[in-house]
Amino acid sequence: MAFTDDSGAVPGPALPGPAPVPAPVPAPAIVAAPPPASLPARAGRWNVASLGLAMFGLYTMFMGALALLLPRQVERITGGDGKVTVLGAVTGIAAVVAAAAQPVAGHLSDRTRSRLGRRNAWVLGGGVAAAALIAPVGRIGAVPLLVLAWSAVQAAGNAMQAGVTAALAERVPVERRGTASGAVGLAMVLGMVAGPAVAGIGGYPALAGVVLAASLLFVATTRDRPAPAPAGRTDDVPDAGGAAPGVRRDFWWGFASRASLFLAYAMVGGYALYMLQDYAGVPDDRAEGKVALLNAALGAGVIVMAPLAGYLADRAGRLKPFVIVAAAGFLPAFAVMYAAPSTGGLAAGFLLVGVAFGSYLAVDQALLTRVLPGADRAGLDLGVLNIAAAGPQIAAPFAAGLVIAHLGGYRALFLVGAALAVAGALAVAPIRSVR
Incomplete structure (x- = not known):
């Protein structure tokens, strides 16, 4: 998986220009997919917190392995020769599996x-x-088996995430989804921070214990809504046509916005070490320590803004302006990094990226749950939307490498990131079924 959400976030990749905004034309009134009949009038605090808890356990597992255990294991298996290439292959193949697993699991x-x-x-x-x-991944001593094992873990984890993401859409009233989305985004970031610490203490078995405990507690303390009766249903089949054309159009505009903004984030966030070495001129023996500084700055921005932006969006009763402002927030971040090729400049830029991305995480999921084409196929639709988060993390290393190598180095990368952020903001503007 890659940073996820919904549920979700994560380190991880010709580029498209700004998405075109169609000229206003007369159109029939758009009616959003109706909420499920059993949707509660209000979501209790635990109902919201349980979503975050499940994502915390999931991202603790993902990031503990990705940030610490898998790199160590690949280095041990290869003896250090070609470790970067091998690790990229292991995580890249598994990321493709993760992207495919979410819509399949959601549909099922x-x-x-x-x-x-x-x-x-x-x-x-x-x-x-x-x-x-x-739990047993640490005993693997061959690269092909490691690829299979980590891909299987990603498939299972993304099946769990598909259930959590759909539950947010079905169990949280519309007016509370900003708060819930912010809680889930915050929990994902906390899981990313906790993952390496848990992995360092107890290895793969400790990560297994965390994700198992989170899933058991979620199921033991929350009630599911009943599935709809199968008779006469058509909207649990992809593209069955149950939603108004405008709602389906809004769905794909939301997909485009998410893909653009996640790509902008992943192309910059995944290159912290190389930026320090090759752009800021930090000596190699000090660069790894500085990476922790950049990640701490980014995490601080997310942790502060995710719950705050979600709460403010719920109070305002509007989501599109918050998404547009969050997307625009990437621009000063990239401008600072462009103008100040130093550790301080990068730290300030990463802090601003965290503020922008945290604000976006808080309202992104809330907005996307409002443009689902079918009320009873949330798992499938949200799984498709999660491809817009996972896909950029797969593509980011390749796209960023091409930009750095052939279009002018890291300053060109910051300009491309800014263009993608603008595209993400523009793609929200045509959505008509959400304020």
Whole structure:
């Protein structure tokens, strides 16, 4: 997986220009997909907190392995020769599996009928499977087996995430989704911070314990809404045409906005070490320590802004302006890094990136749950939207490498990031079914 969400975030990749904004034309009134009949009038605090807890456990597992255990294991297997290439292959193949797993698992969860309910069944099943698969990974001593094992872990973890993301859309009232989205985004970041610490203490078995505990607690303390009766249903089939054309159009504009902004984030956030060495001139023996400074600055921005922006969006009753302002917030971040090729300049830029990305995470999921084409196929639709988050993290290393090598170095990378942020803001403007 890659940073996720919904549920979600993460380190991780010709580029498109600004998305075109169509000229206003007469159009029929757009009616958003109706909320599920069993949606509560208000979401209790635990109902919101449980979503964040599940994502915290999931991202603790993901980032503990990605940031610490997998690099060490690849270095041990290869003896250090070609470790960067091998690690890229392991994580890249698994990321493709993760991107495919979410919509598949989401679609299957839409159709699931069990005593646990459809979302809880997948949260529990995905959590148990991920824990069972990751616990023995440390004993693997061959690269092909490591690729298979980590891909299986990613598939199971993303099946769990598909259930959690759909639960947010079904269990949280519209007027509370900014707060809930902010809580989930904050929990993802905290999981990214906690993951390496947990992995350093207990290795893969400790990560297995965290994700298993999070999935069990989520299912034991939350109630699922019943699945709809199958008779006469068509909207749990992709493109069944149950939603108004305008809603489907809004869905794809939301997809384009998310893809642009996640690519802008991933292209810059994934190159902290090389920026310090090759752009700011930090000696190699000091660069790794400075990476922690940049990541701390970025994390601080996210932690402060994610809950605040979500709360403010709920109070304002509007989402599009917050997404547009968050996207625009990337521009001063890239401008600072462009103008100040130093550790201080990069730290300030990463802090501003964290502020912008944290603000975006708080309202992104809330907005996207409002443009789903079908009320009873949230798992499938949100799984498709999560490709817009996972795909850029797969593509970011390749795209950033091309820009740095052939278009003018790191300053060109900052300009491309700014263009992508503008494209993400412009793609929100045509959405008509959300204020």
